Each structure stands twice: as C-alpha cells, then as structure tokens.
Amino acid sequence: MKNPVQVTPLAESDALQRASEVNILPQMAVLNIFRTLLHHPKLAKTVNDLLLTLLTGDNKLETRFRELLIMRIGWATKCDYEWTQHWRIALQAGLDEKEILAVRDWRDSPLLSDHDKAILMATDETLADGMISEETTRQCRQFLDDACFLELNVALGTWRLISQLAKSSGIELEAGVASWPPTGDGP
Numbered sequence: 535m536k537n538p539v540q541v542t543p544l545a546e547s548d549a550l551q552r553a554s555e556v557n558i559l560p561q562m563a564v565l566n567i568f569r570t571l572l573h574h575p576k577l578a579k580t581v582n583d584l585l586l587t588l589l590t591g592d593n594k595l596e597t598r599f600r601e602l603l604i605m606r607i608g609w610a611t612k613c614d615y616e617w618t619q620h621w622r623i624a625l626q627a628g629l630d631e632k633e634i635l636a637v638r639d640w641r642d643s644p645l646l647s648d649h650d651k652a653i654l655m656a657t658d659e660t661l662a663d664g665m666i667s668e669e670t671t672r673q674c675r676q677f678l679d680d681a682c683f684l685e686l687n688v689a690l691g692t693w694r695l696i697s698q699l700a701k702s703s704g705i706e707l708e709a710g711v712a713s714w715p716p717t718g719d720g721p
Contacts, residue, residue: 537701537702537703537704538704539703539704539705539706540702540703540704541570541573541703541704542570543566543569543570543705543706544569544570544572544573545569546564546569548572549563549564549568549569549572550563550564552572552575552578553568553572553575553578555575556575556576556578556579557579558572558578558579558582559582562582562585565619565708566615566705566706566707566708567615567619567696567699567700567705568582570703570705571699581695584688584692585692588600588685588688588689588692593685594679594681594682594684594685595678595682595685595686595689596682597627597628598627598628598629598650599649599650599653599686600627600689601620601623601624601627601629601634602624602629602633602637602646602650602653602654602657603653603654603656603657603686603689603690603693604616604620604623604624604689604693605617605620605621605624605634605637606637606640606654606657606658607657607661607690607693607694607697608620608693608697609637609638609721610657610658610661610721611661611694611697611698611701612701612720612721613696613697613700613701614707614713614714614720615696615697615700615701615705615706615707616693616696616697616700617714617715617720618707618711618712618713618714618715621634621715621716622715631716632645633645633646635716637654638721640654648673649677652670652673652674652676652677653674653686655670655673656670656671656674656686656690657690660687660690660691660694661694666687666690671683674686
C-alpha cells in the first residue's frame with residue numbers, strides 16, 4: 535500500500551537554493567527525499583552528512599554488507615523508495631540480481647555467505663527488537679572489528695530512519711523510475 539504524500543517536495547529550484555545555503559550537493563538536493571527534507575535545511579544537512587559518511591570515503595563496513603542490509607530493510611519494511619533507490623547502487627557495489635533478491639528470504643539462500651547472513655540477522659533483529667542479539671553480535675564480531683561494528687549499527691539505524699521517513703512522509707520515487715526492481719513486485 536502506497537502512503538499518501540504528507541509533505542509536498544519543494545520545487546527543484548527551491549530545493550537547490552536551500553541546499554546551496556547549507557552545503558548540500560546539487561545531485562543530492564534534486565532527489566525527492568531531499569526535496570522533502572529541505573523544508574528543514576538544518577535537518578536535511580544533518581541527514582545528508584550522515585548518508586555521505588556512510589556511502590563514501592573512509593568506510594569501515596564493506597560496501598557489500600551495507601547494501602545487503604539496506605536492501606533487507608527496504609524489503610522488510612515494505613519501503614519501495616529505499617529498495618528502488620538502492621537497487622542500482624547495490625548492483626554497482628558488485629552484488630548481482632540474484633544475491634539482492636535473496637535478501638527477501640535470506641536464511642536458506644545458498645547465494646549468501648555466513649558473513650552475509652550474520653549481517654542480515656543483525657538487520658532483522660534490529661528491526662524487530664531495536665538491537666542486535668548477543669549471539670548475532672558474537673557472530674558479527676568474528677569478522678567485524680570495533681569500527682566496523684559501530685558503523686554497522688549506525689547504518690542499520692540510518693536506513694531504518696530513511697525507510698520510516700520515506701513511508702511516513704509519502705516520498706515518491708523519482709520521475710521515470712520503475713517501482714520495485716527488477717520485476718515491479720514488492721513484498
């Protein structure tokens with residue numbers, strides 16, 4: 535079920551103006567999520583900086599793990615915006631379509647490694663309980679150092695926030711973007 539738009543996105547020109555005032559790059563400002571967030575420029579800047587920290591630069595958590603957890607959150611929370619926005623990013627990160635689709639029912643997938651599955655278990659537990667269990671933490675800590683484990687937790691919280699924001703605000707897909715790639719079938 536699609537949620538109605540609760541906050542009308544700014545016109546692109548208005549979003550670009552507000553973005554320039556708080557140092558948000560134009561390529562971010564034109565996305566519907568930022569056209570919505572830029573009603574509150576300081577908040578938009580904070581979210582922008584957090585996303586850029588997690589998406590670029592000196593990341594500690596492997597890109598593969600980050601994209602698996604984002605795709606899982608998108609699927610598990612039924613967030614078309616999150617799933618659709620990160621479909622292309624996950625492919626560019628080296629995951630293939632079958633691996634991405636495996637996050638839908640990941641537990642018995644032969645396409646995903648034990649490490650992948652530990653990340654996905656951490657994702658499901660965070661969505662269900664607001665935290666990673668002791669057992670799953672133990673599994674993750676076998677291959678994640680302190681910095682990676684911290685980044686995992688922040689990534690889980692960040693993309694859970696993005697899902698909630700997109701769904702509650704009714705943020706729509708970018709113009710011309712097909713829903714729920716690759717087939718158009720959501721959860």
